[in-house]
Amino acid sequence: MKIVSKWIIMLVLLTFVAGMVVGCGGSQTQTPAPAQSEGETASSEPIKIGVNYELSGAVATYGSHTANAIQLAVDEINAAGGVLGGRQLQAIVLDNKSENAEALSVATRLIADEQVVAHLGPATTGNTLAVVPVAMEYKVPVLTTSATSPDVTVDPQTGQTREYIFRTCFIDPPQAIVGADFMYNVLGLRNVAIYYDNGNDYSKGLYRVFKEEFTKLGGTVVAEEGYVDADQEFRPTLTKFRDSGAEGVYVPGYYQKVALIISQAKEIGLDVPFVGADGWDSPDLVEIAGADNLNNTFFTNNYYSQDDSPKVQDFVKAYTDRFGSAPDSFAALGYDDAYLLADAIERAGAADPEAIKNALAATKDFEAVTGTMSFDEQHNPVKEIAIIEMVDGQQVLKTKIAPK
Secondary structure (H helix, E strand, C coil): CHHHHHHHHHHHHHHHHCCCCCCCCCCEEECCCCCCCCCCCHHHCCEEEEEEECCCCCCHHHHHHHHHHHHHHHHHHHHCCCECCCECEEEEEEECCCCHHHHHHHHHHHHHHCCCCEEECCCCHHHHHHHHHHHHHHCCCEEECCCCCHHHCECCCCCCECCCEEECCCCHHHHHHHHHHHHHHHCCCCEEEEEEECCCHHHHHHHHHHHHHHHHHCCEEEEEEEECCCCCCCHHHHHHHHHCCCCEEECCCCHHHHHHHHHHHHHCCCCCCEEECHHHCCHHHHHHHCCHHHCCEEEEECCCCCCCCHHHHHHHHHHHHHHCCCCCHHHHHHHHHHHHHHHHHHHHCCCCHHHHHHHHHCCCCEEECCEEEEECCCCCEECCEEEEEEECCEEEEEEEECCC
C-alpha cells in the first residue's frame, strides 16, 4: 500500500535522528468509545485523540506520568459534559517504547489509520521529531508536553515554523539562560564545570546555550566533558572538575545519569552546587541518588507541585487520589495539554484538524496548571520558569525567573 511504503522510507530516514532520545511502541490501552445507540449521527460520536507516549523503555516515567494525567483530564472533561455541546473525547493511548522508529509507527497508526483529530506526544525531542513528518503530511496538529528542542516547532533548514506542531513546555534556550543566570546571580558562582550527554541533542543544546550565557555574564567555564549513555563510571571526570576549582557543575541530562553523577561526586568530595534542567524531574532521581546526596542541587522546571494556587492543588489532589503519588511536571504538562486541546476544539467550533490547528495558534492567556500560557509565533508557550531546590529528597521552590 502506498502509505506503508512511504513510511518504510521514513523509517530509514530516522537514522538521521537516531542520536536523539529514543521512543515508541506497540502495546495499547484504549479508552472504550461510548456505545452508539440506533439513530445516533456522526455528530454525536466520540472525538478521537491520539496519545503517543513512552509507557515503557528508557524514559518510561516521563511518558507514563504524562499519559496518566491526559487520561485524568479527558475523564474530567467528559464528566463535565464533553465538548461541542456534549461530544465525548476518546483517548487512544499507545506505547512508543521510548524508541524513535516506534514513535513514527504509532503516529502513523493514530493519524492515518485511526484518523484522530489531534496527536498528543511524544515526551522527548527525538521521538517527537520522528512524528513530525507524518503529522505535517496529514495536516494533523501535534501537541508535545516536553520535547524542548527548538527544532521541534521550527524547521532548522528553512527557519519556518512547523504549522501543525505545538508544545506546552518551554524550550531549551530559555531554561539554559535561566540556569546560567541563577548560577551567576543567585548562587554567586564565577567558575563552573559542565557535564553533558554527548549523545543527546537535548543535553547538547542546553550545554551550548548555558556556556554562551554564563560566559556572557562574566563567568568562566573552567572544565567541560561529555558522557555517553553506556557510561556508569563518572569519578575520573568529576575528579578533574574538583581539581579545576569549579565552584559548581551544570548537568543538563536525564535523571538516570544525573543521579549517578551527583552521588559519585559526593563520594569524591566534590561538594558544590549542581544545577540542571527539567530532565531531572522524576521520583527515581531521589531513589537512585539518595536524598542526602541531592541537597544543594537545583533544576529548572515547568511547575512546582506545592504551589498554593487552587488550580495547582486541585490537580495535585485529583492526580494523587487516582494514581497514589504526587504528580511531577510531566504529569502537569499532560493535564494542561488535554485541557488546552479541549479548549481549542471548543474555540474551533468543530472536530476538524485544520480548525483545531488555527485555534491552537491563536491561544492567548490560557489558564493552565503550569502557568498562564500564550503561544508565540513559533508555537512555544510564554511563561515563567521555576527553579526547584532539592531539600532532603523533597522539591522546594527556590525562585521563579522570566527568560530575558
